[in-house]
Amino acid sequence: MKVRYKVWLDNDGKAFGDGPYELLKQVDETHSLHRAAKEMGMAYSKAWRLIGAMEKRLGFLLIERKVGGLSGGGSLVTPRARNLMNHYERFRKDAEKGLEKIYRKHFDDIERKGWK
Amino acid sequence: MKVRYKVWLDNDGKAFGDGPYELLKQVDETHSLHRAAKEMGMAYSKAWRLIGAMEKRLGFLLIERKVGGLSGGGSLVTPRARNLMNHYERFRKDAEKGLEKIYRKHFDDIERKGWK
Numbered sequence: 265m266k267v268r269y270k271v272w273l274d275n276d277g278k279a280f281g282d283g284p285y286e287l288l289k290q291v292d293e294t295h296s297l298h299r300a301a302k303e304m305g306m307a308y309s310k311a312w313r314l315i316g317a318m319e320k321r322l323g324f325l326l327i328e329r330k331v332g333g334l335s336g337g338g339s340l341v342t343p344r345a346r347n348l349m350n351h352y353e354r355f356r357k358d359a360e361k362g363l364e365k366i367y368r369k370h371f372d373d374i375e376r377k378g379w380k
Numbered sequence: 381m382k383v384r385y386k387v388w389l390d391n392d393g394k395a396f397g398d399g400p401y402e403l404l405k406q407v408d409e410t411h412s413l414h415r416a417a418k419e420m421g422m423a424y425s426k427a428w429r430l431i432g433a434m435e436k437r438l439g440f441l442l443i444e445r446k447v448g449g450l451s452g453g454g455s456l457v458t459p460r461a462r463n464l465m466n467h468y469e470r471f472r473k474d475a476e477k478g479l480e481k482i483y484r485k486h487f488d489d490i491e492r493k494g495w496k
Contacts, residue, residue, distance in 0.1 A: 267388075
């Protein structure tokens, strides 16, 4: 047996979580919301709506459009989004370790001895 | 902003979680899976399937049928189920406290100063 979980940030609705984090990471790597969505197997329109919903609940922009240039523009992660990603990443790792530890505290003896 | 989460036990599929816990608690109070399901706004057939699925993944029975008597029978929580409920209850409280603490560790300064 093992513990499983989902964790996310809420501000009158889902404000950030693993999905948005992964999407932003892909935007950061590809400099394109189109490519980021594709990497995640997500429709561009859905990715766009997801980003919009998070931005509304967070109160700041997550990606900014880079217009023109030789590369023909693209999308960049904003400094605030990067800050959020960094915090979320550390939070996520701690949450995983913490929950695993709490699970073991309560269920390790049962895993060994079986249910009675 | 606040942290939200779902947590459950897994054994090649969902083995236990808040829903089954609440259902068993109602069975324990009402001595009836019928009344327990009704209290939860759940169809009896669904409650029965849920219990069956958990029992399969846990490897032991959660409720036993009390047959006959003046009250005309009913359902009881097995000792193993009670043991699981007790462990889960304490695990659940610790998980809540732990995650809240981890969230504050990583996001308290941002809650105060705002995103930059």
